[in-house]
Amino acid sequence: MNEQRYQTIEQQISPKPPVAMNMLKAFLVGGVICAIGQAISYFYIIFFDFTEQTAGNPTVATIIFIAMLLTGFGLYRKLGQFAGAGSAVPVSGFGNAVISAAIESRTEGFVLGVGSNMFKLAGSVILFGVVSAFFVALIKLILVTIGVVSW
């Protein structure tokens, strides 16, 4: 059996992901997490000195704190099995990736385990975020310097 034939057979046999159902689940769970985030940012706008623009920062920190509790009690994994991208795409998914890696590697010690494995899963997000932001800002700076666009 050659490689191509193997791949066509593999595609026929492997179950198709229920795309529409997965999309619906991701939409509902992701939407609910963002609506909770909206409630948290209203909390910071009303009770603390934040504006609509700046309330995003404490909101993100609060959501990551909630993600720590859910991850620690093993609930976030169950949510992830149900919601797929609905729980992975919000920052709680980023928090879950960092925190679960930290908890899992605790047996290897805090310096060699937790310290070095914390960003094992989430590191790629930080890497590509920083690198792309660097080049975007650099390109915009060059374009402004030669007078193509303005800030």
Add this chain to the structure above:
Amino acid sequence: MIYSFIFAFIVGGLICVIGQLLMDVGKLTPGHTLSILVVVGAVLDGFGLYEYLIDFAGAGATVPITSFGNSLTHGALAEAEKHGWIGVLTGMFEVTSSGISAAIVFGFIGALLFKPKGTID
């Protein structure tokens, strides 16, 4: 006020649907999907478009991981405007710091408080 919840729900949900499509139809791993979304957020802010999305959707735009790329670019651009070349590097984490520092601090506290489960259920 009730509309802001509805807009946050719809926009945040749609960003998650895009992620789900990249995973199911594009056959990407979650790591690749999240990396792509972060890059998209960073590029959108380069065109100055992500601000409009935040004004419109509030937490629907700040909670998904795309906002991480947006805030990185945003900090870098704000400092670059003031200090030129060097600002691109010095300003990058100015806005994003809360997400990363929260993840590090709560990751450490989580590792102190919780024992690994290590069970498959």
